[in-house]
Amino acid sequence: xxxxxxxxxxxxxxxxxxxxxxxxxxxxxxxxxxxxxxxxxxxxxxxxxxxxxxxxxxxxxxxxxxxxxxxxxxxxxxxxxxxxxxxxxxxxxxxxxxxxxxxxxxxxxxxxxxxxxxxxxxxxxxxxxxxxxxxxxxxxxxxxxxxxxxxxxxxxxxxxxxxxxxxxxxxxxxxxxxxxxxxxxxxxxxxxxxxxxxxxxxxxxxxxxxxxxxxxxxxxxxxxxxxxxxxxxxxxxxxxxxxxxxxxxxxxxxxxxxxxxxxxxxxxxxxxxxxxxxxxxxxxxx
Numbered sequence: 001x002x003x004x005x006x007x008x009x010x011x012x013x014x015x016x017x018x019x020x021x022x023x024x025x026x027x028x029x030x031x032x033x034x035x036x037x038x039x040x041x042x043x044x045x046x047x048x049x050x051x052x053x054x055x056x057x058x059x060x061x062x063x064x065x066x067x068x069x070x071x072x073x074x075x076x077x078x079x080x081x082x083x084x085x086x087x088x089x090x091x092x093x094x095x096x097x098x099x100x101x102x103x104x105x106x107x108x109x110x111x112x113x114x115x116x117x118x119x120x121x122x123x124x125x126x127x128x129x130x131x132x133x134x135x136x137x138x139x140x141x142x143x144x145x146x147x148x149x150x151x152x153x154x155x156x157x158x159x160x161x162x163x164x165x166x167x168x169x170x171x172x173x174x175x176x177x178x179x180x181x182x183x184x185x186x187x188x189x190x191x192x193x194x195x196x197x198x199x200x201x202x203x204x205x206x207x208x209x210x211x212x213x214x215x216x217x218x219x220x221x222x223x224x225x226x227x228x229x230x231x232x233x234x235x236x237x238x239x240x241x242x243x244x245x246x247x248x249x250x251x252x253x254x255x256x257x258x259x260x261x262x263x264x265x266x267x268x269x270x271x272x273x274x275x276x277x278x279x280x281x282x283x284x285x286x
Contacts, residue, residue: 022066023074025082027092033100034092035139036078040066040119041108048109048143049183050171051256052209052248055107063113068122075126083132101137102127111146111155120155124162138164141207145186147194156201165203167244168195171210172218173225180213188229199239205283206230207244210268212261223271231278242281245272249285262286 024037045061046053081087088097102123104110113119120138127133138159146152156166170191172178179185198204208226210218218226233240247262263271265286272282 020074020078022071023078025078025087025091027096033096033098034082034088035100036075036082036102037106038071038075038102038104038110038119038123039106040104040110040113040116041106044107045112046108047112047145047184049254050209051181051183051213051254052211052252052260054250054253056253058107058254061108063108063110066113066115066119068115068118071119072122072126075123076129079126079130079133083130099133099136101139103139103141105139105141109143109146110140111142111149111152114151117151117155117158120158120162120164124158127162135163138162139167140164140202141167141169143169143182143184144191144194144198145184147198153197153201156198160202165205165241166198167205167207168198169209170206171208172222173229174222177218177222192229192233195233195238195240203241204239205241205244207246209246209248210263210271211248212263213256213259215261217263217267223274227274227278230275230280234278234280240280242283243272243275244283244285245275246285 021042022039024039026035026037027033040063043059043061043064044055044057045059045063046055047060047062049058049060082099104119110116123138127136140156140159147156156164158164159166169182171181173188175185175187195204195206230243245268247268248260251257252260268284268286272284275282
């Protein structure tokens with residue numbers, strides 16, 4: 001564990017801050033409190049490579065086999081430390097001393113873990129033993145590319161029973177921009193299909209990261225395409241909770257890092273207003 005002098009903050013999301021393999025605490029800007037991270041990709045492997053990713057030595061690939069016994073031991077002991085111990089007093093600033101959620105995120109795409117369904121079941125089983133956490137949220141942060149897999153869908157159904165919600169990455173609407181930002185060739189048609197699946201199984205937010213590349217924010221064509229796609233989802237009645245619109249707060253560890261910078265807060269607010277005008281809820285984090 002960290003020393004008494006080490007405090008968690010919103011700019012450090014180190015996956016080894018608790019000295020564990022799968023479990024790590026962070027103070028989440030978007031959650032507004034302590035988020036208990038579950039890292040199913042300790043091998044730093046992902047099927048995408050987003051240019052703003054903060055994972056060191058990121059490589060293409062899937063999650064390794066998950067040691068479910070070790071995950072259970074780590075999560076149980078860490079929850080005890082948070083609920084019954086003095087971790088909050090030692091490591092969390094007073095204004096953030098609340099447990100907001102358990103988030104499956106980490107150093108790659110969590111749904112690439114073959115044990116994804118078992119992991120969700122395990123978390124549900126553990127939470128039964130913590131009455132203080134009976135209302136805690138379970139969040140899946142995903143690029144949505146593997147939603148078509150049956151074990152993933154089974155896990156999502158179980159998540160919905162556990163006060164769960166999905167944060168589905170959708171950064172850019174134009175194919176060439178998705179290739180540039182996320183290094184993926186996934187089509188808009190497939191994204192739409194996967195959104196149809198996920199929203200039918202579990203409450204879902206779209207999460208969109210916006211930033212400048214070489215001093216330029218997303219261009220007019222990209223903005224128009226994004227708004228058109230979002231409007232089409234709204235018009236067809238897709239039950240989205242809304243849009244999580246955010247900027248980059250922590251430095252990228254990818255080769256493109258020197259090219260990236262934050263958009264201005266006024267730019268982000270104006271973009272959010274355009275999305276709101278389509279009738280969607282927007283949560284904004286500069």
